Amino acid sequence: MTQIFDNPADFADEALDGFVAANRGYVARVDGGVVRSTEVPAGQVALVVGGGSGHYPAFAGLVGPGLAAGSACGNMFASPAAGQVYRVAKAASAGGGVLLSYGNYAGDVLHFGQAQLRLNAEGIETRTVLVTDDIASAPLDQIEKRRGIAGDLTVFKIAGAAAEAGLDLDGVERLAIRTNYRTRSLGVAFDGCTLPGADAPLFTVPEGHMSLGLGIHGEPGISDHPMPTASELAELLVSRLLADKPHDAGSRVVAIVNGLGTVKYDELFLLFGKIEKLLIAAGLTVVEPECGELVTSLDMSGLSLTLLWLDEELEHYWAAPADTPAFRKGSLAPRPRRELAGPEAAETADVERPTPAAAELGRQAAAVLRQVRDVVVEHEDELGKLDAIAGDGDHGIGMRRGVEAAVTAAEQTAANDGGASPASVLTAAGEAWSERAGGTSGALWGSAIIAAGLALGNRVSYSGEDAADAVTAFAEAITELGKADRGDKTMVDALLPFRDAFCTALGGGASAGDALAAAAAAARAAADATADLRPLKGRARPLAEKSLGHPDPGAVSFALIAAQISAHTEGRLANPELAKQGAQA
Secondary structure, eight states: OOOOOSOGGGHHHHHHHHHHHHOTTTEEEETTEEEESBOOOTTOOEEEEEEEESOTTTTGGGBSTTSBSEEEEEEETSOOOHHHHHHHHHHHOOSSOEEEEEEOOHHHHHHHHHHHHHHHHTTOOEEEEEEOOBTTSSOGGGGGGOOOSTTHHHHHHHHHHHHHTTOOHHHHHHHHHHHHHTEEEEEEEEEOOOOTTOSSOSOOOOTTEEEESOOTTSOOOSEEEEOOOHHHHHHHHHHHHHTTOOTTOOSEEEEEEEEOBSSOHHHHHHHHHHHHHHHHHTTOEEOSOEEEOSSOOTTBEEEEEEEEEOOHHHHHHHSSOEEOSSOEESOOOOOOBOOOOOOOOOOOOOOOOOOHHHHHHHHHHHHHHHHHHHHHHHTHHHHHHHHHTTSOSOHHHHHHHHHHHHHHHHHHHHTSTTOOOHHHHHHHHHHHHHHHHOHHHHHHHHHHHHHHHHHHOSOSOOOHHHHHHHHHHHHHHHHHHHOOOTTSSSTHHHHHHHHHHHHHHHHTTOOHHHHHHHHHHHHHHHHHHGGGSOOOSSTTGGGHHHHTTSOOHHHHHHHHHHHHHHHHHHHHHHSHHHHHHHHHO
């Protein structure tokens, strides 16, 4: 359990500030993460890595010559927001293009993908290589669906060495792709990890057992097994990885035994010795191995084994020097420090003056967001526990962080002299939600709130048809960005019934209040029904059986929010003065 903190919500940011203070010779703080504090040759490819906090040395600890140029750092176990990734990549760019690399998790894919689009639009050529090394998360014929765990290190190290050697973006990308394909990992947990401020771990392992196939975000394993001896564990890990080796595997491998947080180095060394003997017996040569804490999961008791099958080119770059706060190999000449430019002054944009109706609706939008905040805060713990059944347990805290930031941004925007339109209020709120929450839900909720605001715009008057358009825009943003369908066991399973019920009721002549009540009831019933579904998207997908019998946390949180908004609207309409204002708007 994490003992040292002030406010748990600030843990990730404060830990990152302290990391920078302890490693100023390597890294400098930028908005969204860290970049190298030493000079980078002009024209060099910038490898930018990242993900949620809680995995040190990954990701910030791997920034330095011979490895990453920058790291975008999200909240605990939550992806950095698109804006954070963009700003880190912009600061790290040296004119040779940017390669983004990170584990294959839905939130990271969404946020890094949005940043990549923005960077390319500005003329900074940017590409992505996902890490997909975890053999427990999908079969070999679906390797593109696998998640990234400790194999992050092999991909980052070889891509970073290639960039340091002066290869162009094509060359660095090619080597990163090849390294990823030739990397396989499998992990086990003996007990779960506990988020800062939480009073219980995200999962527990039955006494005398271990959990096989864990994730690094506090996800439990795919299955529980009786606790083996060290020799039996080594045999299990090695045999599973050798059975999954790449089609062009040679006889030279990098072996990495990675501690996830609380397994002592003596235990890791003991296990490594047994693993090496098994690999040699299988006719393999172990090349420059690693044994220690490399990609952790807070205080999780567990470990993983990674094998990288080398060829001559990959071996050259694996052996190349690197000098970072947490990973050093060979020797590199000291580099002079560089001066990082401060943030550019924001240009003052012309703000469209809202109509009276739009200004009133903007204020109502901020009030609705306050209701959303209240219900999320009330149910934060419940949502976190529900998410921990087959996920990482961060849904409650992520939603709270997002909506609190959204409310602050909405209130500030609505309080402008003359007010602000719903487009302005909800755009500010959506950007703040995405930025602060990170993760999949942050990207989805942020984008959807912005889409709803843009659909409402800045009009002279508003009608039920405008409300239907906003709800439809919200739903389309979620489905287009998240690529989820009904039955995938996601928020979409509650969202689409809400949209359909709302639009149908309005189209049939119902009032906005009655339409919202019908839609909220439909969302609640649909959210409850997700207990019977197996997840087909996101981190819960590999743990489908554990998820059965429990509703999807994203669907549940949406249903709770829909019910709160409906109750708030009903209360407004029951107040004659507020109802009059609403009619005028």
